[in-house]
Amino acid sequence: MDLWQLTIHEAHELLKGKEISSLELTQAVLQSIGQAEEKIHAFVTITEDLAFKQADRADKQIRNGQMTPLTGIPGVIKDVICTKGIRTTCSSRMLENFIPPYDADVVERLNAYGIVIVGKSNMDEFAMGSSTENSAFFPTYNPWDLTCVPGGSSGGSAAAVAAGETIYALGSDTGGSIRQPAGFCNIVGLKPTYGRVSRYGLVAFASSFDQIGPLTKDVTDSALVMNAIAGYDPRDSTSLPYPVPDYTRALIGDLHGLRLGVPREYFIPGMHPEVEQAIRCAVGKLEQLGAKVDWDVSLPSTPYALPAYYIIAPSEASANLARYDGVKYGFSYQDTSNMWEAMGKTKQFGFGPEVKRRIMLGTYALSAGYYDAYYLKAQKVRTLIREEFSQALGRFDALLTPTSPSPPFKLGEKVADPLQMYLSDVCTLPINIAGIPAISVPAGFSDGLPIGLQIIGKPFAEEVLLHIAFAYEQATEWHKRRPPI
């Protein structure tokens, strides 16, 4: 097996046994990037020099017996997460040359765990999109079929993991941006509970939804990364001071005693029949593993989640993106001495079409005369959706749905119709509305294209999700399949 194909836990064992060095592993991953990147385009920035420096440091730490489960293992950071001294662009012209003066909390934590950063991954501009086609630089291609999108917005992170251009990656998830690309690329993507992982240093999109999480080759790796990144951070006043368990203790293969529910509203009209079939098969497998399954749970407000989300998230975005005024950092229109014109043109030329669309939508929903009908109404619907999840998760340990209603779609297929693109998040965005955790795991294929199973849990019950996901993974072979490239 080539070194770049290893999981975190496999690489750790080899590093610990001194069978390989971090330098060798890093070299192998950078070589894999050199070969695959021409086709995949997963990276905005490749940080080769930094990677070798960090690998060298990691090898010294390993020799000195100071080793964490992540020491010396290459990872990729989505380009919406600030890395000190390394360009952080959000795949936008606006931040094309932005060099953060500080690290995000998750980057500080991973540095303390001995990460080797090989690069910053491509994404939909400011994390707004479901295909990575909204990157201002270039689209990313799905390693399973280069004519298909890898999903989004963390499409670069997901494609890099799937193509062996990194051992693991971080992404961010506002309406499905970790889980949907994980599902599209046959890897594991976890969106933690809102407040579990610090958002300090995550460039804000919709502040009451955004959460950082891992994209990994298997469930064990997901638990290992969560051990490193979860926890309270006083610099993010919405992170919560709850103790962080050792997530690897949740990795148990038996599901007896667990109650699972399948909400019927997630099997929407028009969904791909093979996705529905794969998910029903996956649920059957969990039943075989000992879980008690109720196949007909109802969350009646589900159809209203999409409009509520696409009012609230753009509203928050319109406020968050007001900061890009061309004064403190980022692109700045200079051919005028008029302040208002400079501000307007900075945004006009700095932002791409989807970002502008959402700023417009959000500003409209918050404007005088429309606030009650749109924003306030959506927030009330948010309450209903949260309450329904809360009631259902009182009766069940987890809920099971598809991650996306279809397998990966073709590049260009949904670009012209924003609503069609928004529908791609229909199964994932209700979870962000409620602020609860969910994980996507590989659950089958349709014509050679991956299908993801989404497991949804109670607040701060990531262990339960990892437990179910691990049991499913042990009983199936889907996660072992590698893309043809």
Add this chain to the structure above:
Amino acid sequence: MKLTREEVRHIAILARLGLSEAEVERFQEELSHILENFEVLQQVDTTDVSPTAHPIPTHNVLREDEAAPSLPKAEVLANAPRQEAGCFKVHAVLE
């Protein structure tokens, strides 16, 4: 419901977002179409339902008022498009 061009221009001014005429026309179509589809929300009975602004019940997070180092001025200003005398430089605000 269809937005007028004037409404689109008004929203763009509120957002301080410059738009070309072609963009005004495009957003008039797209936003009208999106908002029309979102009208289903009005069907939901939200009588006596209070709004949720945030998924966690945190209010007024306080800390001790202790001095701590800030980011170095030079590093913060390094990303500034225009600077002078250790400050961000802006266009004249008053005419």
